[in-house]
Amino acid sequence: MTSKLKKNAALFYHRADKLKLPITLVPEARAFSINLGKQKYFFQDLLTPFNNTSSTSIASNRYCLNSLLAGARLPIIKSHSVNTEKLMSDPELKNIVNTFKFPLSIQPTLSLQQDYAPQKVFEISELAHQLACLTKEHLWLTIEENCQYPNDYNVLMFDGRVIAICKINYPSVVGDGTKTLSELIDQANAKRKSLNKNLIDTSAIIDPLCLAEQNISLESVIGAKKSVILNKKIKLYKNIDSKLPEFNLDLFSAAAKILDLRLVSFEINCIDLDKPLKSAGVISSVNSQPDLTLYNTVDNHVVFNKLIDNMLKQLIYKHPVSYLLNIIKIFFKPKMLATR
Numbered sequence: 001m002t003s004k005l006k007k008n009a010a011l012f013y014h015r016a017d018k019l020k021l022p023i024t025l026v027p028e029a030r031a032f033s034i035n036l037g038k039q040k041y042f043f044q045d046l047l048t049p050f051n052n053t054s055s056t057s058i059a060s061n062r063y064c065l066n067s068l069l070a071g072a073r074l075p076i077i078k079s080h081s082v083n084t085e086k087l088m089s090d091p092e093l094k095n096i097v098n099t100f101k102f103p104l105s106i107q108p109t110l111s112l113q114q115d116y117a118p119q120k121v122f123e124i125s126e127l128a129h130q131l132a133c134l135t136k137e138h139l140w141l142t143i144e145e146n147c148q149y150p151n152d153y154n155v156l157m158f159d160g161r162v163i164a165i166c167k168i169n170y171p172s173v174v175g176d177g178t179k180t181l182s183e184l185i186d187q188a189n190a191k192r193k194s195l196n197k198n199l200i201d202t203s204a205i206i207d208p209l210c211l212a213e214q215n216i217s218l219e220s221v222i223g224a225k226k227s228v229i230l231n232k233k234i235k236l237y238k239n240i241d242s243k244l245p246e247f248n249l250d251l252f253s254a255a256a257k258i259l260d261l262r263l264v265s266f267e268i269n270c271i272d273l274d275k276p277l278k279s280a281g282v283i284s285s286v287n288s289q290p291d292l293t294l295y296n297t298v299d300n301h302v303v304f305n306k307l308i309d310n311m312l313k314q315l316i317y318k319h320p321v322s323y324l325l326n327i328i329k330i331f332f333k334p335k336m337l338a339t340r
Helices: 007-018 055-061 062-071 090-096 124-134 180-194 208-212 246-259 298-318 320-338
Strands: 024-025 031-036 039-044 078-084 104-108 140-145 153-156 161-169 172-174 227-229 236-239 262-268 283-286
Touching: 007 024, 007 031, 007 039, 007 298, 024 039, 031 298, 055 062, 055 246, 062 078, 062 140, 062 246, 090 124, 104 124, 124 140, 153 246, 153 298, 161 246, 161 298, 172 180, 246 262, 246 283, 298 320
Parallel strands: none
Antiparallel strands: 024 031, 031 039, 078 140, 104 140, 153 161, 153 262, 161 236, 172 227, 262 283
16 A cells, blocks of 8 residues: 555655554545644645645745745845736846846746756846747746856755755766767767666767757867866756855755745755855745655665654654554553453
8 A cells, every 4th residue: 555655755654654653544645644632733745744734835936935045134036026917028038037147047936846957047038938838827927036156955944954965967968078978878888788778778868958058969079177068957966065154054944944844845056054054155045845766876875764753753743642542552452452
């Protein structure tokens, strides 16, 4: 039955089972609930009971999100939301983005699609065209400046504490000064296949728009040590063991408190996490439904299980008597059956 659960929910299910929490599977919803006292706590895919619905809704609205964080003077990407029912002329758009630095990007204002990769636009006419194309699908769109810093990180928090940090990388190849991009990809594929024949060819994930934004084609000779990103829609997460300086810890805690989110991940675009984000970085996105499986790797499996256990123990602390009664029930049930 647990095979019907998606990976994130399954992660919580197995840890809840280890803690002897009373669990009820809800297979038709691919979910399960932890039942303590009169309260049911549901887990379904990325949905957990740690955040309330209104806070999750606000975090998924880029206009509300940016307004709240900007109001607290936290570093965010400069943005503006527009209603697609009111199509604007080029002069009107130019007035809106007058203080913005091109290239810009457009993405849905109301969205939980953390993997959405907007296309960059370099001039007003392109911006108007992209708005017109997306009008059919979305009522509200957000125009944003693009991230300008070299590094992307994902910071996971629970109850105001940073519990995991990942460096975000993208599929890429590094030039040697003589080979074309196509030749470098073929070389990377050959090396990958020698390690694992089941790996997908790197050529299968190339995003032409991503290459175009870097002014690179498959026939371009890539300079020595120059890195070329092949696809920004595919994010590769690597856990890093890093202690954040106090000024950045305070910033993340403040952001989580403002958004009223207990479990949250922040994507950060910055020079380095050791430097103050207020002067050398921005919060590029917020996820109120983080996928915890991204952080659960072989090298930190034991530590991460303890983190999940600590989250679930917060439910136990709310209902200690109900939990204790369930433990007694589990302990005495085999003995009662044996005496019959």
